[in-house]
Every structure is written in structure tokens, then in C-alpha cells.
Amino acid sequence: MSKTLIVGNWKMNGSLAENAALLQAWVQARAGQSAADVAVCVPSPYLAQAQGLLAGQRIDWGGQDCSAHEAGAYTGEVSAAMLRDLGCRYVIVGHSERRQYHQESDDLVALKAQRALAAGVTPIVCVGETLADREAGRTEFVVKRQLSAVIHAVGHCSSEMVVAYEPVWAIGTGHTATPAQAQAVHAVLRAQLQAATAHAQRNRILYGGSMTAANAAELLAQPDIDGGLIGGASLKADDFLAIVAASPTRA
Numbered sequence: 001m002s003k004t005l006i007v008g009n010w011k012m013n014g015s016l017a018e019n020a021a022l023l024q025a026w027v028q029a030r031a032g033q034s035a036a037d038v039a040v041c042v043p044s045p046y047l048a049q050a051q052g053l054l055a056g057q058r059i060d061w062g063g064q065d066c067s068a069h070e071a072g073a074y075t076g077e078v079s080a081a082m083l084r085d086l087g088c089r090y091v092i093v094g095h096s097e098r099r100q101y102h103q104e105s106d107d108l109v110a111l112k113a114q115r116a117l118a119a120g121v122t123p124i125v126c127v128g129e130t131l132a133d134r135e136a137g138r139t140e141f142v143v144k145r146q147l148s149a150v151i152h153a154v155g156h157c158s159s160e161m162v163v164a165y166e167p168v169w170a171i172g173t174g175h176t177a178t179p180a181q182a183q184a185v186h187a188v189l190r191a192q193l194q195a196a197t198a199h200a201q202r203n204r205i206l207y208g209g210s211m212t213a214a215n216a217a218e219l220l221a222q223p224d225i226d227g228g229l230i231g232g233a234s235l236k237a238d239d240f241l242a243i244v245a246a247s248p249t250r251a
């Protein structure tokens with residue numbers, strides 16, 4: 001079984017000074033030597049800074065999105081190859097904020113995952129239902145549809161991606177899924193990956209949605225929760241380090 005993976009998602013937050021203080025605190029606390037694998041997905045302008053501060057520290061860095069195109073006349077876009085050039089190990093694709101505010105479809109997210117894999121960057125593919133979906137009993141249908149678009153596009157590379165289950169109603173709201181609710185969806189996603197690839201044991205499925213130091217241990221103890229994607233709590237060094245410290249040893 002792979003190590004627990006804890007990934008920070010700073011979203012559109014930070015400054016050179018704030019980032020340096022945060023990342024230096026992680027390095028000083030030896031977060032890279034913990035029981036979990038640790039990474040942070042930063043805004044594109046700060047990738048070079050993350051690379052400078054984290055290279056050699058066993059903490060990975062990544063982007064928060066990439067283009068569905070390989071290269072060319074796409075003003076404002078950042079390609080997966082550029083992320084690779086800056087040493088990124090990961091890129092988040094299909095975050096619910098991109099699906100919601102940028103109308104990203106399942107097919108577009110799948111193309112982005114494909115581009116990332118082709119460039120040698122591991123996509124962290126986010127799936128998750130809205131509150132209305134959950135209340136209508138459509139959770140399983142929605143997350144399976146979102147994941148199946150990516151599996152269909154990347155085929156035999158499906159085992160190379162990380163999946164993040166992020167119920168939309170739990171992101172940034174303080175309403176965390178209960179460990180049982182999260183585990184139930186993770187088990188569905190695990191089964192879907194197992195049906196798609198003979199190497200599904202390589203896939204790590206992260207939970208994201210108001211994970212904090214207070215609830216991390218119980219969530220991360222669930223059999224199909226292999227780590228966390230952490231938004232708000234990744235912006236405070238102590239909170240993030242406490243989540244890393246709460247990670248079970250799985251290696």
C-alpha cells in the first residue's frame with residue numbers, strides 16, 4: 001500500500017513573503033520526512049519560488065490547473081509541459097471551483113488529465129457532488145460519471161492518476177463529510193478504478209473538503225481514504241503540519 005498523500009491547495013492566495021514564511025516553516029518542521037508524502041499546489045506565478053524552496057526537501061509541488069492544449073495561441077493558459085519544466089510532480093484538474101466558475105465539463109477535465117500524463121505530471125482528478133445531487137440521491141452517479149470520463153480518455157494510464165473526492169458542499173464551508181460518508185464514496189471510486197485497470201492498487205484516492213487537524217485522523221483512518229487535499233488549512237503552517245502529523249503510516 002502506498003504512503004498517505006497530503007496535498008495543500010493554496011487556491012488564489014499568497015504572496016512571495018507569505019509563501020516563503022509558510023514553506024520555510026514546513027521545511028523546518030521536516031514535513032518531508034513525515035509518515036506521509038507531502039505536496040503543495042500553488043498559483044502558477046509562485047511555482048518557481050516553490051521549486052527554489054522545496055527542491056531537495058522531499059516535499060513536492062504542483063499546479064492548480066493546466067491547459068487542455070499542448071501549446072500555441074492560447075493566451076493566459078499554462079501547459080502541462082510548462083508545469084513539468086518547473087519541476088511539478090502534480091497538477092489539480094477538475095477542481096469544483098473550475099467546474100463551477102469556468103464551466104469545465106467532464107470531457108475538458110479528461111483532456112487536461114490526458115495532457116498532464118503525457119507531459120509526465122500526475123493529475124489529481126477532483127470529483128464530487130453538489131448538495132442538490134446528494135439530496136437527490138445522485139452522489140454515486142455523479143462521481144462515477146466524472147471519473148469515467150477521465151478513465152475513458154487516459155485508458156491504460158488510469159493507474160497513474162490521483163483521484164480526489166471533494167463533495168462540493170464540504171469545500172471551504174466547514175461542513176466535512178463524516179468518515180462514513182467519505183468512505184462510502186471512496187469505496188465506489190476504488191471499485192471503479194479496479195474495474196478499469198489491473199494496477200488500481202497504485203491509485204491514491206484523497207478526501208478534500210474542510211479537512212482540519214481536528215478531523216483528519218478519523219478521515220485518514222478509513223480503509224479507502226489514502227490522503228487529503230487541503231484548502232484553507234494549508235494556508236496556516238501549524239494546521240497543515242498537524243494534518244500531516246495525523247496521517248497513518250501505510251508504507
Ligand code: PEP
Pocket residue numbers: 009011166170171172173174208209210211229230231232233
Ligand atoms: C479544496 O479547495 O480542495 C479544499 C478541500 O478546500 P477546503 O479544505 O478549504 O475545504
